Amino acid sequence: xxxxxxxxxxxxxxxxxxxxxxxxxxxxxxxxxxxxxxxxxxxxxxxxxxxxxxxxxxxxxxxxxxxxxxxxxxxxxxxxxxxxxxxxxxxxxxxxxxxxxxxxxxxxxxxxxxxxxxxxxxxxxxxxxxxxxxxxxxxxxxxxxxxxxxxxxxxxxxxxxxxxxxxxxxxxxxxxxxxxxxxxxxxxxxxxxxxxxxxxxxxxxxxxxxxxxxxxxxxxxxxxxxxxxxxxxxxxxxxxxxxxxxxxxxxxxxxxxxxxxxxxxxxxxxxxxxxxxxxxxxxxxxxxxxxxxxxxxxxxxxxxxxxxxxxxxxxxxxxxxxxxxxxxxxxxxxxxxxxxxxxxxxxxxxxxxxxxxxxxxxxxxxxxxxxxxxxxxxxxxxxxxxxxxxxxxxxxxxxxxxxxxxxxxxxxxxxxxx
Amino acid sequence: xxxxxxxxxxxxxxxxxxxxxxxxxxxxxxxxxxxxxxxxxxxxxxxxxxxxxxxxxxxxxxxxxxxxxxxxxxxxxxxxxxxxxxxxxxxxxxxxxxxxxxxxxxxxxxxxxxxxxxxxxxxxxxxxxxxxxxxxxxxxxxxxxxxxxxxxxxxxxxxxxxxxxxxxxxxxxxxxxxxxxxxxxxxxxxxxxxxxxxxxxxxxxxxxxxxxxxxxxxxxxxxxxxxxxxxxxxxxxxxxxxxxxxxxxxxxxxxxxxxxxxxxxxxxxxxxxxxxxxxxxxxxxxxxxxxxxxxxxxxxxxxxxxxxxxxxxxxxxxxxxxxxxxxxxxxxxxxxxxxxxxxxxxxxxxxxxxxxxxxxxxxxxxxxxxxxxxxxxxxxxxxxxxxxxxxxxxxxxxxxxxxxxxxxxxxxxxxxxx
Numbered sequence: 001x002x003x004x005x006x007x008x009x010x011x012x013x014x015x016x017x018x019x020x021x022x023x024x025x026x027x028x029x030x031x032x033x034x035x036x037x038x039x040x041x042x043x044x045x046x047x048x049x050x051x052x053x054x055x056x057x058x059x060x061x062x063x064x065x066x067x068x069x070x071x072x073x074x075x076x077x078x079x080x081x082x083x084x085x086x087x088x089x090x091x092x093x094x095x096x097x098x099x100x101x102x103x104x105x106x107x108x109x110x111x112x113x114x115x116x117x118x119x120x121x122x123x124x125x126x127x128x129x130x131x132x133x134x135x136x137x138x139x140x141x142x143x144x145x146x147x148x149x150x151x152x153x154x155x156x157x158x159x160x161x162x163x164x165x166x167x168x169x170x171x172x173x174x175x176x177x178x179x180x181x182x183x184x185x186x187x188x189x190x191x192x193x194x195x196x197x198x199x200x201x202x203x204x205x206x207x208x209x210x211x212x213x214x215x216x217x218x219x220x221x222x223x224x225x226x227x228x229x230x231x232x233x234x235x236x237x238x239x240x241x242x243x244x245x246x247x248x249x250x251x252x253x254x255x256x257x258x259x260x261x262x263x264x265x266x267x268x269x270x271x272x273x274x275x276x277x278x279x280x281x282x283x284x285x286x287x288x289x290x291x292x293x294x295x296x297x298x299x300x301x302x303x304x305x306x307x308x309x310x311x312x313x314x315x316x317x318x319x320x321x322x323x324x325x326x327x328x329x330x331x332x333x334x335x336x337x338x339x340x341x342x343x344x345x346x347x348x349x350x351x352x353x354x355x356x357x358x359x360x361x362x363x364x365x366x367x368x369x370x371x372x373x374x375x376x377x378x379x380x381x382x383x384x385x386x387x388x389x390x391x392x393x394x395x396x397x398x399x400x401x402x403x404x405x406x407x408x409x410x411x412x413x414x415x416x417x418x
Numbered sequence: 419x420x421x422x423x424x425x426x427x428x429x430x431x432x433x434x435x436x437x438x439x440x441x442x443x444x445x446x447x448x449x450x451x452x453x454x455x456x457x458x459x460x461x462x463x464x465x466x467x468x469x470x471x472x473x474x475x476x477x478x479x480x481x482x483x484x485x486x487x488x489x490x491x492x493x494x495x496x497x498x499x500x501x502x503x504x505x506x507x508x509x510x511x512x513x514x515x516x517x518x519x520x521x522x523x524x525x526x527x528x529x530x531x532x533x534x535x536x537x538x539x540x541x542x543x544x545x546x547x548x549x550x551x552x553x554x555x556x557x558x559x560x561x562x563x564x565x566x567x568x569x570x571x572x573x574x575x576x577x578x579x580x581x582x583x584x585x586x587x588x589x590x591x592x593x594x595x596x597x598x599x600x601x602x603x604x605x606x607x608x609x610x611x612x613x614x615x616x617x618x619x620x621x622x623x624x625x626x627x628x629x630x631x632x633x634x635x636x637x638x639x640x641x642x643x644x645x646x647x648x649x650x651x652x653x654x655x656x657x658x659x660x661x662x663x664x665x666x667x668x669x670x671x672x673x674x675x676x677x678x679x680x681x682x683x684x685x686x687x688x689x690x691x692x693x694x695x696x697x698x699x700x701x702x703x704x705x706x707x708x709x710x711x712x713x714x715x716x717x718x719x720x721x722x723x724x725x726x727x728x729x730x731x732x733x734x735x736x737x738x739x740x741x742x743x744x745x746x747x748x749x750x751x752x753x754x755x756x757x758x759x760x761x762x763x764x765x766x767x768x769x770x771x772x773x774x775x776x777x778x779x780x781x782x783x784x785x786x787x788x789x790x791x792x793x794x795x796x797x798x799x800x801x802x803x804x805x806x807x808x809x810x811x812x813x814x815x816x817x818x819x820x821x822x823x824x825x826x827x828x829x830x831x832x833x834x835x836x
Binding site: 001002003004007008009010011012013015016017020023024026027035038039040041043044045046047048049050051052054055069071072073074077079081088091092095096098099100101103106111115125133136138140141144147151238241242243244291292293325327340343344347350351353354355356357360361371374375 | 419420421422425426427428429430431433434435438441442444445453456457458459461462463464465466467468469470472473487489490491492495497499506509510513514516517518519521524529533543551554556558559562565569656659660661662709710711743745758761762765768769771772773774775778779789792793
């Protein structure tokens, strides 16, 4: 029985095969994400992994709709596995915005799904760090969010030699389009062409632009000039104050594929250009209004960072930390008549919050010691009968090789002292 | 736009309405689960939330199949959202069992789904703490797993006045059935009747049993005698050694609904009987063999504990901890000419791992202070111009009300000292 194509199993370290996904590496990434969110005072939320299909179809544009993992449930409801978190966040924020002071700074780590034609190695799910600031439309919010993105990537050991955030402006492109075309209904089509400009065949892109009455030259000149909007200039200044200038540049090649962006947009790329975007986001000041049916209006900006590209990048740069099992003590049972006393000792150590393992049945001491070594404990402990028949605990510190012998009721203190 | 019925949104504390689900309470529960798994040396794994339908249909029995959240995907594949974790675990363990030393002690915190007819307040998803020991068939493994279950519930502040684990034995019931009936094909039907005995109408149960040629009297006597099997006796002794006798009793009313159990089965109940089972599990020594198509044979035992019943119980017993926002410092900006220096200070504090918030735009000092109080910081900090024009940082400890003034480059040390 096989798992579905495009889905992942996560196994504990040490992995028996290097092509398996590591549950411990995943947890390391999630822990870093939560730690940086904490420092920046973002609070965690979550929504359902399933949403009504319509939450996505009208709001996000063709980019995401074509890849939705959707189906009809037994009640004939049109359902989609969530492909992005922003519509859920907009729904949740709109429903209870009065209960939270603005700006709302929230983050989530959802698993997201898409259903593309299956390609080798192409996944149908990933986990994504989503952070958003809602209810604040100033460039200070844009800078705060982008600083979080930069510091999150830095927390993994990535430097300004490794990645850069390309900052752009959807509204600068809106103005550009307005100057070159009067057909507002084709604007999103235009953004899609720009979004794919770096990947698509230039001749084909030029032909597509020509159909909209726009020349490739005018587009190329606009990108070349890279003239920052006043908002972009403010964001750059704010990031410079934080000492983060080396991590950002204005680059109008970026426009983002989603329909709902309204202002600044950005993507994080590795400098070598070996990977797809590491993260991306932007301002979406109308989405809460749209999703709440006009009941709530809130400015918003957010980003998403996926675990798959990040994992590939960390592996390529040698930045995956040693993910070792950690155990405080392994209790060796050499004398089976001391098993009961050993199990009782293990229980008392665990109740004192120590991580302790022991053999569930009789086994040779060498085999027990080998098993202990695999689990990387700080100590081995072993009950022994001392000269007058009383039971004592022998502690062996596996780093220093030092040994000590204590009474069983001193064992908790004995581990704590180290 | 509403979320799907039976699904939950999780909001950050403090909750604006008491009927919302708390993301912080969920995280508290997950943290406790992970902490107890760590102490007992269980390692985390995870699988996909979607699996091929057939992984569940032939293995688990009617109990779960009737409630599967299943559908056909765009590729006409029969898919189910996972309703339980055990078949996924069996699949994963079978695929890589040679890479891991036995016993394998693994845990996961999956979100699980079911599609029942919608009843008021009845959920279609929950999160479940799953812990399993694979590759060890001795009662010592049963005791180790049940001790983890007990200690996990105790870690939430629940005592032996609050809950009890009812231990039973599927094989004792198998023997009972073998003594009373020769029709092996009806055995699972019999277990289903026993499983529902406490909930169903006694007259109806008696009639159903009669059809299988079994009297209610013989069943009642068997339950009443509660004669422990040798395995159950060993488990009780092991738990007594750990000082956990007060948390368990033999009770043959328990049999568990899933088809694949083979030995000891158990359920955790609140003593008052106000809630559905808090947790349940048992031994399933044939499932890995079945799911691996006969390639791998591994004994196994596991339990699952859901977050919904647990949350209800903790609330009812007043055991939900105060889930406060925690911030190291809030930086007040009274003098807008000091905004740049303030933002720079915030950045340096965050780089030193402190959680720091500041106002994104100009605001009255009272409003800033009010905002700060909501976020419960250890300190407020504020840049000021001192007598000779130099910039200093005023720290105010909000617990002790003490104040101190430092140079900006001493600020990190100033927070660290406290």
